Amino acid sequence: MIELPEAVVIARQVTDVLRGRRIAAAVANYSPHKFAWFSGDPAGYDGLLAGKSIGGATGRGACVEIEAEDMLLVISAPLRYHAPGEKLPAKHQLLLRLADGSAVSSTIQMWGGLFCFRRGEQGAFADYSLALERPSPLSDGFDRAYFAGLFDAEAAQLSAKAFLATGQRIPGLGNGVLQDILWTARVHPKRKVAGLSAAEADSLFEAVRSVPRTMVEQGGRDTERDLFGQPGGYRTVLSRNTAGTPCPACGSLIRKEAYLGGSIYYCPRCQAV
Numbered sequence: 001m002i003e004l005p006e007a008v009v010i011a012r013q014v015t016d017v018l019r020g021r022r023i024a025a026a027v028a029n030y031s032p033h034k035f036a037w038f039s040g041d042p043a044g045y046d047g048l049l050a051g052k053s054i055g056g057a058t059g060r061g062a063c064v065e066i067e068a069e070d071m072l073l074v075i076s077a078p079l080r081y082h083a084p085g086e087k088l089p090a091k092h093q094l095l096l097r098l099a100d101g102s103a104v105s106s107t108i109q110m111w112g113g114l115f116c117f118r119r120g121e122q123g124a125f126a127d128y129s130l131a132l133e134r135p136s137p138l139s140d141g142f143d144r145a146y147f148a149g150l151f152d153a154e155a156a157q158l159s160a161k162a163f164l165a166t167g168q169r170i171p172g173l174g175n176g177v178l179q180d181i182l183w184t185a186r187v188h189p190k191r192k193v194a195g196l197s198a199a200e201a202d203s204l205f206e207a208v209r210s211v212p213r214t215m216v217e218q219g220g221r222d223t224e225r226d227l228f229g230q231p232g233g234y235r236t237v238l239s240r241n242t243a244g245t246p247c248p249a250c251g252s253l254i255r256k257e258a259y260l261g262g263s264i265y266y267c268p269r270c271q272a273v
């Protein structure tokens with residue numbers, strides 16, 4: 001699943017490569033998917049987008065927001081570029097055929113939003129709306145005081161994993177990015193927020209600020225792919241790629257467990273419960 005770092009990386013690639021190209025036709029919901037969400041009738045996307053030129057793109061939480069004149073596309077799913085003549089995927093939930101013969105597709109894996117709406121409207125996609133309202137950990141607005149304000153009565157009851165990755169408390173931060181954040185802060189994903197020391201909460205703040213930034217600088221995580229289908233250059237410390245291998249800090253074997261509707265990875269020595 002793309003998260004905050006990949007959304008920023010893919011948005012930059014869209015801006016660099018696709019800005020100024022005209023959309024010849026749009027096909028939405030070609031391969032119906034139970035967990036693909038659209039705004040309005042996907043059959044209407046062609047009428048909204050055909051003839052429009054692609055402008056800039058911006059990462060908003062885990063979404064890539066793409067401008068197309070008076071329309072916005074908000075995609076929380078992988079996006080893939082296809083050069084003219086390149087084979088297109090057999091299954092897709094969104095395909096933009098561009099006037100120069102190239103194309104962009106999105107094929108949903110677990111779930112994803114493929115929203116298209118007029119600028120100024122919000123597209124009724126909660127994760128996107130919250131990403132517009134709340135500061136990104138990549139922005140200066142996400143400072144120590146803001147982070148401290150997230151530690152409310154509700155948060156105190158949560159585990160560190162739930163605190164970081166549910167309710168879009170931190171836009172775009174999900175179950176993937178949080179693993180390396182918690183490892184960097186030396187906090188176990190099951191630790192209760194109420195039990196964190198001031199020093200641990202501070203380490204968590206530093207890691208929430210620094211880890212996504214490093215991931216962006218290195219082109220996203222190695223577990224995800226960019227607009228051109230290439231894995232990111234950030235080598236995940238804790239992910240499906242590293243479970244069972246030695247922790248780079250202490251040499252203990254990295255563990256994987258199911259927890260709260262997803263896998264957690266942790267170092268049993270660096271991240272004591």
Ligand SMILES: [Zn+2]
Pocket residue numbers: 247248249250251252267268269270271
């Ligand atoms: Zn370790």
